Amino acid sequence: DTEVTQTPKHLVMGMTNKKSLKCEQHMGHRAMYWYKQKAKKPPELMFVYSYEKLSINESVPSRFSPECPNSSLLNLHLHALQPEDSALYLCASSPETHEQFFGPGTRLTVL
Amino acid sequence: GEDVEQSLFLSVREGDSSVINCTYTDSSSTYLYWYKQEPGAGLQLLTYIFSNMDMKQDQRLTVLLNKKDKHLSLRIADTQTGDSAIYFCAERPDTDKLIFGTGTRLQVFP
Numbered sequence: 742d743t744e745v746t747q748t749p750k751h752l753v754m755g756m757t758n759k760k761s762l763k764c765e766q767h768m769g770h771r772a773m774y775w776y777k778q779k780a781k782k783p784p785e786l787m788f789v790y791s792y793e794k795l796s797i798n799e800s801v802p803s804r805f806s807p808e809c810p811n812s813s814l815l816n817l818h819l820h821a822l823q824p825e826d827s828a829l830y831l832c833a834s835s836p837e838t839h840e841q842f843f844g845p846g847t848r849l850t851v852l
Numbered sequence: 853g854e855d856v857e858q859s860l861f862l863s864v865r866e867g868d869s870s871v872i873n874c875t876y877t878d879s880s881s882t883y884l885y886w887y888k889q890e891p892g893a894g895l896q897l898l899t900y901i902f903s904n905m906d907m908k909q910d911q912r913l914t915v916l917l918n919k920k921d922k923h924l925s926l927r928i929a930d931t932q933t934g935d936s937a938i939y940f941c942a943e944r945p946d947t948d949k950l951i952f953g954t955g956t957r958l959q960v961f962p
Contacts, residue, residue, distance in 0.1 A: 745894075747894075772948055774948070781955075782954075782955075783856075783940055783952035783953060783954060783955055784895065784940075784952055785952075786949060786950065789948045789949075791948060796948065797948060797949065831894055831895065833895075835948070839882075839883050839900075839944065840885075840897055840900065841897070841950060842897060843887075843894040843895040843896070843897075844894050845893055845894040846893070846894045848892075
């Protein structure tokens with residue numbers, strides 16, 4: 742298994758809903774990442790987990806809550822989002838070296 | 853902070869070479885990367901260059917690095933319609949931190 746998978750592919754939620762995004766990799770990578778990408782913009786780093794510990798939080802609002810239950814799985818819990826949070830959410834993972842490998846993303850729409 | 857700058861758009865004829873340029877900001881970045889993003893998809897790592905190199909070639913891709921000017925370029929030889937996508941350069945100013953460029957949309961026409 743040589744890829745990063747993300748579910749769901751698409752998600753529509755209301756501002757009062759709670760939902761979660763899921764990311765998996767079975768390559769034994771030591772680090773996992775969440776990025777947010779707005780339309781026609783580059784990805785922006787949100788969170789980094791290294792060896793299952795949160796190592797970087799780029800001042801992301803608390804309505805986004807990351808979780809790394811084990812070395813293969815990364816979740817992003819969403820609560821009380823705003824319409825401006827609508828974006829493509831990308832997960833990536835990295836082995837001991839420097840490259841980051843991305844999943845296909847979850848397209849989130851907040852109504 | 854400053855943006856990692858790329859030109860917005862490039863249009864080339866199939867079979868020609870494409871050159872995509874990037875001006876980055878952090879001279880301490882140890883690695884610089886090129887990613888490709890097709891519509892509605894994630895990012896695909898195309899290639900990277902270590903900061904002590906001037907050039908790296910990988911099949912149809914050639915990366916040139918000018919550290920003095922903080923300028924990075926990606927040349928795609930014999931450009932094909934399947935190369936149509938958005939191309940992002942990225943710098944790595946710190947462990948685990950990638951800063952992406954503004955992106956260049958490459959359109960290849962027959």
